[in-house]
Amino acid sequence: MIEKEVNPHFEDFLFDWYQKFQFLVGGYGSSKSYHVALKIILKLLEEKRTALVVREVYDTHRDSTFSLFEEIIEDMDLSRKIRCMGSPMQIRFPNGSKIIFKGMDKPAKLKSINNVSLIWLEECSEIKYEGFKELMGRLRHPSLKLHMILSTNPVGEDNWTYKHFFQDRINKRYVLDDKDLYRERTMVIGDTYYHHSTAEDNLFLPESYIEQLEEMKEYDPDLYRIARKGRFGVNGVRVLPQFTKMEHREVMKAINRIEKPLFRVGGDWGFVNSYNAFLRLAVDTEKQILYIYWEYYKRGKTDDETIVDLAEFKNSGERIIADSAEPKTIKYFKKQDFNMVGAHKFPGSVLANIKKIKRFKKIVCSDACENTIHELEDLVFKKDKNGDVIEDELAIDAHTFDAMAYGLDGYEVIDLKDEAQKQARPTRQRPSGGRKR
Structure with missing residues (x-):
């Protein structure tokens, strides 16, 4: 006993x-x-x-x-x-x-x-x-x-x-x-x-x-x-705290209400361990809201199989901005009559893209884009051995984030900090009654 x-x-x-x-x-x-x-x-x-x-x-x-x-x-x-x-x-x-x-x-x-x-x-x-x-x-x-x-x-x-x-x-x-x-x-x-x-x-x-x-x-x-x-969750600093999901019909209604929407398509390449990820995006340029309303997320697909999967883009003529690290793949798609170009990359472009996307006031994702939600909703920055955030590295290989960044290539989101500084500058008007020099 x-x-x-x-x-x-x-x-x-x-x-x-x-x-x-x-x-x-x-x-x-x-x-x-x-x-x-x-x-x-x-x-x-x-x-x-x-x-x-x-x-x-x-x-x-x-x-x-x-x-x-x-x-x-x-x-x-x-x-x-x-x-x-x-x-x-x-x-x-x-x-x-x-x-x-x-x-x-x-x-x-x-x-x-x-x-x-x-x-x-x-x-x-x-x-x-x-x-x-x-x-x-x-x-x-x-x-x-x-x-x-x-x-x-x-x-x-x-x-x-x-x-x-x-x-x-x-x-x-x-x-x-x-x-x-x-x-x-x-x-x-x-x-x-x-x-x-x-x-x-x-x-x-x-x-x-x-x-x-x-x-x-x-x-x-x-x-x-x-x-x-004692709970599971997100470990670290969220990259996109303004990210939110919404029922697909409501997302499409919101997009249809935009007076002058900007439509973009971005694509990231993958094969065995990574994914081919393509997103359709809509930007409300006045309100600075980004909408994600369609996704393609597959791996283990050869180029000819992916072309079949994405045949609707060939028919619609929509312009796709894809990862320029695969020039042969882009050339192959263009030969198949796809309207595809490579995204512009430069030293520091990863950090520039992260900062640009973070400037959107809101990022709204359709609940039909399950993989995008999984990657972006709780996406956090990578940390170094001291636990400090590495501002140009993400904790996971987020294919949908890359597709989004490539799709927005060439588009600049208003930097509210710069805008505030501009508005705070003193005007050059001469005070009333002042002497002109």
Whole structure:
């Protein structure tokens, strides 16, 4: 008989072994890792199993997962029965169960592992998706039920953990809306148990720690969302905070109301790992509003296949401004009677395009352009190793952003800062009654 005080929000989780996958996401100090380790110990005391604990870097185990297991074993007064061996790191139980520790930075050592029926991926968002799939192949046993536990602090929605366990907008794969999990706290979808936790769920945390988390709201909103709220989202400075989506019919109505609309088409080239992206744009030059109302977003297409897909442009004669980095492709399209030209590029053109597009008062995108919304709605700047924003680099290869920039080649958006400076300049009128010099 073992008595152990635990946090109430984790009580059901400790003894729930009904699903193959258990995904825990939460903020700092929520005690999710502690309860995963405790859950594994209880299971291995009950059944003879081999459990594998994985982190991206092997050496990080000693001061994290291995140390956590040691702490719990000592706290439960089990150190005389359960042996914690430091070299190599391994934990052995009196019934023959054992816990082994591996890192994805040494994948060759995974190949020798056999009969693993339980795997824990700690900080799973740091592990690559290919590594996760490799580990699923290592999870096998002739008789025991298989389980994989994944725990992490939330990261950006572009991380594989979000795409796999929640939704992948580009590939149109939907499993669960993460907002539902934040509301329900625990959910079961198919063969996956979901668990969300925050610092409030850890009754053993000092109030001063929670106060420190609250302070992040003032100086680092992104970290506050992750650490305090335990939620996925956008990490970094948004490139287009004025970006908004609208129902397609409403977008077309708005475009039809523009007195003198400027219509443009932009295209970016891709093939295997990137996409051919083409956008139809409409600019309200008076109100400085950019509308995106049509998209083409495909990869793995040869030029002749793309020509068939875009045949409507050949028929309409619409002018396409495309990435000039592919002059052969543009020449091929022109020979097929497409009205296509290459965008003008110059040193610093990337930054110039970013600044130009940011000057629009509003960017309205049709909800029919799903890939554009996915890339641009939460697009952020890349950061350097010090965490500072790189103002001419984006965090992802946003093909629709490039298509938009090429389509607007040659068009200048009014710079409100320059306009304000002009209006603030003193006039050259001579004061009344003044003497002419």
